Amino acid sequence: MNETERDSQLSALFDGELAADPAALVTRRLLKDPALRATWGRYALIGAVLRQEPLLQPAGGRADLADRVRLSVLAEPALAPAAQPPVFAQPGAGSWRRGLTGAALAASVAAVAVLALRWQAPVALAPMAAQPSQFTTVVAANSTPPQSGSAQPEPAVRTGVQDVAHSYTTPRQSQASSARLPAPLVNYVVAHSEYASPGARLSSLSAQMSGSMDPDVNTHEMTKAEVSARR
Amino acid sequence: MPAANPSRSCSLLAACWAGGALLWAACSSAADDPRVWVDRMNQALATRNYDGVLVHQLGDRQDTLRIIHRIQDGHLTERLLSADGSGREFVRSDNELVSYFPDRRIVVVERRSRSLGFIGGLPGVDANSYTQYDLGDAEPAMVQGRPTRLVSIRPRDSYRYGYRLWIDEKTNMPVQTQLFAGDGTIIEQNTFASLSLPARIEEPLLRSQLPTDGYRWLRREPPQFKPGEKVSWAAQALPPGFRRTGVGGGEVSNKPVSHLLFSDGLVTVSVFIESAETPPALSRNGTPRKADGPAQLGAAAAFTAHIDGYRVTAVGEVPPLTVRLIAESLRPQPEAGAASPVAPVR
Structure with missing residues (x-):
């Protein structure tokens, strides 16, 4: 068969x-x-x-x-x-x-077109798949922050053909599952998501669903009047 | 004269053949032109209603979501339902996003600067794209038994990612998309497990049915940036193909923040600049959090550098090296008025 x-x-x-x-x-x-x-x-x-x-x-x-x-x-x-487009059944x-x-x-009242696709065998997403996929902040390997005005802690990564591999290496993900996106970055990620590449807007949702972004970070309580107006 | 006739008919034939070949080439190039297919896809995403089950893969994380998307009278409404058992829902109505977290009993209301669906198109694919990307013909490809066109936009260097779009021939919807690195590594993948394009979507389908009694309702005020404000920062040396495409200024938690946009035509990197003198934000348990150096946020890489007393953070769906180079290339300009154009390195 x-x-x-x-x-x-x-x-x-x-x-x-x-x-x-x-x-x-x-x-x-x-x-x-x-x-x-x-x-x-x-x-x-x-x-x-x-x-x-x-x-x-x-x-x-x-x-x-x-x-x-x-x-x-x-x-x-x-x-x-991974380099090949997947072959589908x-x-x-x-x-x-x-x-x-x-x-x-x-x-819906009328369907213009209906497609129904067979669930696709997801492809393995290579290097990130090998690591815990928390979208957490990764503090630079040297824990001291770069001094102002001279922020070049690791010049080796700056340029050069030999560093090409670095550019595809996702920064090492934090092992701590409780690690979460820091509050200042959350604002920026939210603001940037409006300019994100196709599909990438979903990854900020993904971050919220995986628990690596606190849903209530940078928020304040709405007033009772505001809440009841929305109901 | 008699000799001239065959020669003339020969050249006539040749002309006809050449004309025919040109015509054929023109037709086939329009049919296979990746730009034409991407335009059609953008158009479909911007105008059609759809209701589907989407599998979003990022690293080893996989989320299954039902996505209901309606464009009616120029207004966008979108509802995403998570299938992870948490019951989480996200409802977008134009510029407002309401996130429901029943497992935490909270609802978060946010205002966004633009009205966009969660599945975006790929604007900016044009003749200039060929400088940084290699665009092959839109090749016929079968996805789950449906004829699609596969548009592959491959990066020519390691400063950007590539895109693969499987565009349904009949509906022009992207039934599958991939974001991939130049070495072939797939960063992110979206696949529709099912998809329908209803002419109408009724209101109740777009409203959360969760009983929110007893939930905490929270508001998040993301930074609001006004475009066009003068920002006296310039990039010393940007990665190839990137140039500044937008500038804005705004406030985040009552402190001024500049927002610069850099793009290679396809991907956009945001840069946020704030004074580093303000104390670092506190985490939930009251301890300061470090937000310096590299970070990975889903498909987006981020890098924060300290430059001349400012905290400069670049965020974008590009390799980590690219956000780092962009963040570290920025310098404040001595004269605010002399907002010199950014000089891209080519």
Whole structure:
């Protein structure tokens, strides 16, 4: 069975449209094959997101989904090297996509166009992926701040072909998970986000969701009148 | 004379062939011109309603969000729902962003300087872009069984990142985007797991349904910068291709801050300059926080340098070296009036 057939059977199973015998077969395969389980998990996730359902919380606390998705990413078969555009699986006839279409139509009066894309196997994002991805401040290796007027602590990084690699090396991320963006930087990140590259505006949200940016930093309480006016 | 006829018909044929070839080349270049496709994408993002599930990847962090985006009567409304179990939501109405954190029982209201959606286009791709970037033809590529055009904008040096955009042929929407470094490392990726483009999006879909009783409502006042104010700072030597594109002045927590913008045409780096004499801001537990040196904030790199009694912070979606070079290249000008143009190093 090729990948397309396999996926189409999986989505049929997901929608309860598979006859008993093939369903049993796919279920057995599902139990054995971690990659298939990952695909299954993603179908469930997409459905839940579209229905705006709260996702299940594990006993241990939150951040479950990111972990689950990360696990499922890890379970993916080897992906194309980062330098290459990823190679995508051919689409199957997964009927969950009909579900998506239906949901979208229900949500709107008329759909001009509906696309439903198969969940894509995310590519490995190389060097940052190897590090804890807290968007935390990294205090320069030399903890003494540069003196005013002569702020060149590490001239080696300034110029030169030999330093090209440095420019792609993300500064070492802080290991302390509690480390957060300092307040002065938050203002600047917020102000800059209006000029950020495409998609990068999402990364400031990401910073808030990962907990590396305190949601209430640089804020003040609104008055009761202000709050009630918004309700 | 008889000999002239074949020769003339030959040249006529050649002319026809050349004309045809030119015409073909013109047609094919318009169809494959990456600039045409990026323009179409920008247009789609600026004008269409959409509702999709977006997977945002940054390092090893992955966020799944539902994004509902509406443009109606020239007004932008956008709602993002996190799928991480926290129930967090972000609702943008033109210049206002309201963030709901049900897990913390707080709502944060912010005013922003511009009305922009979370998924931005890529303005500024034009003939000049070829100096710093290598733009190949918009190649046909299948994404999840849909025909798209892959626009690859590769950096020619290590001072900037590149972009890959998979633009849906039918709708011109970017079904996938990547920000990548010159060595191929992918910094950030956005992928639509599903996407619909409804003609209408009803109001309730754009409103948070969270019960906010008992929540703390907070306001964040981000710096408001007025463009065009005189700033007497100049860059000594900028990374290749960068030039100053904007200047503004404003206040942050009652202290004056200058905001300078530097761009290579595609990416913009912000520089914030404040007096270093003001005491450093305090963290939540009351201890001063260091904000000097390099920092990484999502896809954005930041670098803070101390120059002549000022704290100079550069922030942008560029390699760490670039923000550092830009921050360290700035010097106050002796005469405020003599705002000499920034001299880019080429």
